[in-house]
Amino acid sequence: MTGTDSGGAGGAGRGTDGNERTFAALPPAQGRAFAQTWWGRAWLKALEDTALDLGQLKKGRKQARDGAVGAVSVRPGRITAVVRDRDGTAHRSDVLLQQLSTEEWDRFLDMVVERAGHIAALLDRDMPPHLVEEAASAGVELLPGIGDLEPECACDAWDLCLHTAALCYQVARLLDEDPFVLLLMRGRGERQLLDELQVRSARAARTRRGPAGGGGEDAGEGSGSGSGDEAADGSAGIRADEAFAARDILPPLPPPPPVPQEPGLPPSLDTEAAPPPGIDADALEFLAADAAGRALRLLVDALSAGHERQPLDRELTPGQDAVRLAASCGDPLIAVRLAEGTGRQRADLDLAVEAWRHGGAAALAVLEEEWQPEPEALARAKADLAGAWEDGERPQVRAGVAGRWTVVGADVQLRYGRDGRWWPYRKVRGRWGAAGPSAADPASALAGVGAGA
DSSP: OOEEEOSOTTOOOOOTTSSOEEEOOOOOOTTSOSOOSHHHHHHHHHHHHHOSOHHHHHHHHHHHHTTOBOOEEEETTEEEEEEEOTTOOEEEEEEEOOOOOHHHHHHHHHHHHHOHHHHHHHHTTOOOHHHHHHHHHTTOOOSOOTTOOEEEETTOOSSOOHHHHHHHHHHHHHHHHOTHHHHHHTTOOHHHHHHHHHHHHHHHHHHHHOGGGOSOTTTTOSOSOOOTTBOTTSOBOOOHHHHHHTTTTSOOOOOOOOOOSSOOOOOOOOOSSOOOTTOOHHHHHHHHHHHHHHHHHHHHHHHSTTGGGSOOOOOOOHHHHHHHHHHHHOOHHHHHHHHHHTTOOHHHHHHHHHHHHHHHHHHHHHHHOOOOOOHHHHHHHHHHHHHSSOTTTOOOEEEOSSSEEEETTSSEEEEEOTTSOEEEEEEETTEEEEOSOOBSSHHHHHHTTTOOO
16 A cells, blocks of 8 residues: 655655655756755766766756656655656656665664664654765665666666656655655665664663663564553563552662763764865864763763762853863864854953863853842951951952952952852953962962962
8 A cells, every 4th residue: 555645845755554655746846956965966966977868867857847757656676756748748757776685784774773873863864974884884885876776767768768867856855855765765664664773772772781681682572563561672561650669679770881981982074975065064073072071071970979969060151161162172273263253362262261170160250250249248258358367367458349359469369259259360461360269268269379478
């Protein structure tokens, strides 16, 4: 049985059995390229590299652009549509593409399961270059190459004709919206693929858990069509209230896996395909590496004793995050770009980075924000200044604005933060910069910079 998609290029077009999808005729494509995605363009490149008659290719492109291609049927190894000439004559046109073997599908699915990002990309209707490259490394060619598209047409042309060319151009629009169309042509429908990925993911999870996780190697395998009381891996589940009631008799959870020694490597964006306009691949790789490092630190913190009592980090503003990035990487070229991107002078960014290294976002706020303490907070600050030193040891300080006191006769300053802590500052080349971490009292803060006398 064949389902029909009555929508446009973004329609679902799913057949009820998953082995055939039919897409309604698309509207004319005036004023737009047939392929927007890199894999759609790769499909057209295979078509154009195969064609012996570029004139037929040009005519086919115009036929597709004018809306002469009817509903497109996609099934394993074949795409089919009726294409009309300008005089209205209809021709059934087919383009064949070799299906992947069972062994090739096994290698492809195992490769996808190994990296959660591959599954997420496919579910998001995306086919990132590294997925195709890793598949090729495993001996599985997803995208067609030269000579892989075999045309058949009722017009009796022995080679690619304008009708089969028009069909291929139309299919490029479908591929743009959904790479599962290509995977169906290679032999597997979306539902079948997702079911197989679910089974393999569950099997891999059980293998990682080992005997303590329960269940055998083949437990829970199936098509994913079990009852609502079964978990995703096929094991029987129980009600939440029953599990809570049995909390004191259930066996303890297995210990967590060991923490990695270093962050994982982010995906490489150095591919043959050029990035889309406006996308900076180097910047994306840097941000991905930074995210991996932050994820590892979050994991270490989550597994440490007393982590539940630690305050949650505040969400950073773009300006704060730029300072954090500059403080963590130490690359002067990246610092220049971060300064430009946040509208800072390089010297200003250097001061911000130094403050960040002494105390993160709180230290940065003391550097950049001016605030006038409320009367109660100001009274506490003055009491701290009066009682922090023994008689005769207290340095002479001059009160300034925004909770700042400067040591008379020294280029040293104390700043009172919103958190009630004291921050030491030193003037260098006419500019105040953070000189150390905060302290609970002003004497300790000044002692860190040797400015007590």
